[in-house]
Amino acid sequence: MDKLEFLKSIPALKNFSKDFISKLVQIAEEGHAKGGEIIFKESDPSEYLYIIFQGEVIITKKIAPETEKVLSILKEKDIFGEMSLFTDKPRTATAKAKNDLTYYKFHSDSFRKLFSLDPNGTQKMLESLLLSSLERLEQTSRELATVYEISKIIVKNLPLNEFCEQVLKQLCYSIPEVNEGLFFVWNEFTEDYESNKISIPKNHKIIEFLSDKKETTLLDETEILSAKSYIITPLVKEKLIGFILLANTEKKVVFSQGTKDLLNSVALQLIGAIENIKNQQEKFNRERLDRTRSRTITW
Template sequence: MTFETFRALPFFSTFPEAILRHLYDLMEKKEYPEGFTVTREGDKGDSFFVVVSGELEVRKVINRETGEYKTLARIGEKEIFGEMAVFDQTPRSADVVSLTDVTLWRITVPYLKGLLQSDPAKGADFLMAMITLLISRLRSTSKTATVLAEAGQIVSKSPDLPTLTRALFELIVREIEGSDAAVFALYNWFNNEFNVVESTENESARTFPAVFDPSDPFVFRLTKSAEPILISGGLGYTGTISSLGTEGIFAEASSLLAAPFWYGSNLFGFIVLANFLQKGAFTREHLVLLQGICNMVAPAMETFRYRSDEDARNRLLKAKGFAV
């Protein structure tokens, strides 16, 4: 990373050039392969990182032996993480794992403290920028918690699957801004297809089919990966999803945000938010929020499916003259 690139990073864009040059001189280049744990929960917080290239995931480990964890955030190019170490050097609160090969710049706290002590005025500018960043992240976390709580209320109050999907779709489209078209599809086990149950078609004037074929390139990768997808700059994927030349029904989209509904080994459907006019319409915060909603709602879909199958079985038995 050149100094000019470093200075252009959003977090550092307002810093005086003198302090930026000091920070740039303190940086240590680090390269890690896909799947590498860059920081582990409980480790000493003695540095923070700038992402030069690649993508990482912040994880709260639930059971390290079984590999169970909850995704808290995604971190991409030009973003920073581990910045709390600047303030308290307490143990890391979560794991940060690379989703791709990554290149990072690492700045250790002891070196940074030396800089702050040598020039208190510049140090104050740096700390104020750090505080502004933390406040922004806290606001994002607060919104995520509020939306997830509302999704939980929808789950608890919905008497059936149509009511659930309708209210959930309205919540997602309202809270994840940036789409000019959206679609919610549920998997039909009998016909092996995805039936569209909710959709919006706004400025883009795009119309979606009533049914999605599982072999559609985008649908196939979305439902087979069991991972959400964020496309922020036209065709191609971030994270561990491979880039291919065609994306089926969504080929013309400039931005896409999508997630499947999985519970155990069962796939229940997916939701896609698209913007056909604007690149970068969705963020990693949107990605984490959508994934959190899908993870919360999928068990309820399993319950409704079981009820539906049970009702169908009882109707069949009744039609054949059996007591139910």
């Protein structure tokens, strides 16, 4: 697909005249990046708007000196850096290539100068960008609400089984596309991944499937839960310490990138929480054993 046809296929640009798109082609700069390469960093000047031609882009924000939070993952035909059209304030997030990436970038000043050529198309584009921003804001609000509710579950200091049940209940409420789920946690004594309903061995094919996964992904099928659609979130800290399998048992559904982002954020919470619950349980067991030994009389 040539540059002109590609730009005409972008939903936010579809209402522009042919003359406008032709002028846009003239100011488009093609760029390439390898996986992991930074496109722009948080606090960089806002000078360009970007459109993905091929590949994916990860948008992240630093929330601690050594910690970044993934805000979204963008794909072909998605626009990012669009706030440069409205403000010259520094970037509020970092954009980096997830894999081999080809993109077009447009200097904001040059882009704005074209607006007068097609006021109607400009209005439609701005409405589209506003709608996209509102959708991202809605997703962020849903994610924050879910993270908050799971934080409330974490501070209850529940036994592991009850903790997993409450987390599943919250996720099924927060994600309308799912109505069933299983939460598996690695048991180092039995060497199985255990849920409240079933256990599976470490050589099970679903564990093999997750062996190279670090983020939420889709699953075609599995015999451990009968359903129409599946989404699975690995919990990884050096190795796989557990995973969450969510499903819709009634119909085929399409899980959005927003749902994947939400589950990835929750996974970061759960890894630390599970370790803490296990440590507390081990401490309790040691103390109980010590008390038992102290009451034992040696003859």
